[in-house]
Amino acid sequence: MGKLYNAIFSAGIALVLACLMIGVKLDTDGTTLKVHGASPEQWSWIIGGIALVFLSQLFADQIDAAFGKIPKPNLSNLIPEGDKMVRLKPWLLAGVFVCMVIWPFLVSRGSVDLATLALIYIMLGLGLNIVVGLAGLLDLGYVAFYAVGAYTYALLSQYFGLSFWVCLPISAGMAALFGFLLGFPVLRLRGDYLAIVTLGFGEIIRILLNNWTAVTGGPNGISGIDKPSLFGLEFSRRPSEGGTTFHEFFGIDYSSTYKVIFLYLIAVVLVAFVIYVINRLMRMPIGRAWEALREDEIACRSLGLNRTAIKLSAFTIGASTAGFAGSFFAARQGFISPESFTFIESAIILAIVVLGGMGSQIGIILAAIVMTILPELAREFSEYRMLLFGLTMVLMMRWRPQGLVPMKRPVLELK
């Protein structure tokens, strides 16, 4: 009986909430403001939603049980264990890498482009994973470092004519510097303070980029950013002054596909590099210290670990990865503006980390791919994209806070 009461109550609340937002629409008519009721189609949506709330509350226990019973997509079990893994791993990695390199030549240009975007998100996800997943510091302004990387390359290339390959490490360095400067004062703060301060920092960077028109071009952004070159060979139709193009050098016909594939290959190499570095770091004392600090800060301090230095290193390295991704993003787009670096972007990257499973690299890679491809597949639902995105974040936290592929750590047990 209590359950029925609860369900009716929830449905009533849902009715009130829906009627006064979906049910009435504000409209400007000349200078006066008018309200008019919703269309029959919207009313059917409202009634459907209320019925859903009613039923889900009525059968809440069964639904929770069903979710508990679903064989959780425990992808981590697919990975072989122990000795077998040690033998297989190099072959497996080499195989994946070869596939990644051959694949773009077999598919359409659009899918290669999409894959490049997914690789950028993988890079960002892996970088944020160091900060959030490993070190346990919630950074909501991660996109600021991405923006710093992108603008560093764009500005250096525009004002000093530096090439992509020179700017790549400089961008990472600049982002790391910003991470260091921000991290130094704020890393003493507790978790949620840190979240808000980084959020504020992200906004500061965006506002500065938007208003410092003389240098950054303001809301119009920077366009005509140079594309990367292969040992000085350009991928444009006509060579710039004194340059050689790729198709002239090899004596083949010009095709814009080469550029797309080349950008994709750069992204593959960058992601491989990032994964390699992070994996090394995780096995070093510093990486172990990150995780230890996440688990118990007070215990770490009593064991003599320098809390600030450890957090700062995680923050800086995470930021430099975003700088990497940022400069590559600028090179790929050829155009950047502050619009690309809003809070929603930070939220998407955070969602990738959370969805994949905090700390788990393979999970984050999968989540980044899913998050880039799903919106493309569900184009007709594009206006509902962010709504569903928010809802997924809430539901994931409720049913599977550890993510799709929870991080697996080596465990020793006494028998």
Place this chain on the structure above:
Amino acid sequence: MSETLLYLIQQLINGLTIGSTYALIAIGYTMVYGIIGMINFAHGEVYMIGSYISFIVIAGLLGMGMVSLPLILFIALVIAVLIASTYGWTVERVAYRPLRGTNRLIPLISAIGMSIFLQNYVVLSQGSRDVALPPMISGGWTFGDPSLFEVSFSYMQLFIWVATFITMLGLTLFISRSRMGRACRACSEDLGMTNLLGVDTNRVIAMTFIIGAALAAIAGLLLSLYYGVVNPFIGFMAGLKAFTAAVLGGIGSIPGAVLGGLILGVTEALTAAYFPSEYKDVVAFSLLILILLFRPSGLLGKPEVEKV
């Protein structure tokens, strides 16, 4: 009086007006934080929804031919407060209660999801364009030397000051005198102990979200009447500002939130007056970073002690 002084007085009036609404929103953050130690990330969106509801009600009543201004504002206020409180309650029920007792990051992330959901819910149902309402309360006083600079103090600003003051007074009485208020204070001292002593802490926590949302709705009504426009994206910035105000005053302390809100409002008005106005948000966040740097517990907050 000299011109610069008159100009300064005008900025102080504007700053205190905005600041008092920041204070109302900030109280919602500070009360929730004081009890469960978490940031209610969706609070800014509740404020935005409060603004929309008050616009909807006002436009609806005007459309029905009602002319009595006080009555319209009163009905709008009551409905906005009721609906926004329901939203606040729902946020707690959906995004916080099921996750109580888990890792601290988890409710925060679910609240971010909730905030994105609510913002897009309003975008989808009301459109993403600005909605404007012609000024409801016009007129005001001016003083100063007309040849130098005229300071204006509008009736709208007076209305905001009075409404904020009455709300604060009501809240203070509620917290200090009522049974529920006493339970709230007990919970913020020690949640577990209060629970052991037989207080239904779940109800108290839900109540905190409801009170916070109600105050945010009042701020929503006041600010949207003051500016005359709303859009679905105002919640994000307002939430961030109000959180800054709460931290500035010392999170967990209600007088602190009020003080922080007023200081933030005045600082912003002064920045906008003497520097390019785009940078007023930068100043607000820089202030937040500086406060956390030199006085992490805020102006009126108690320093927190970490224990094993």
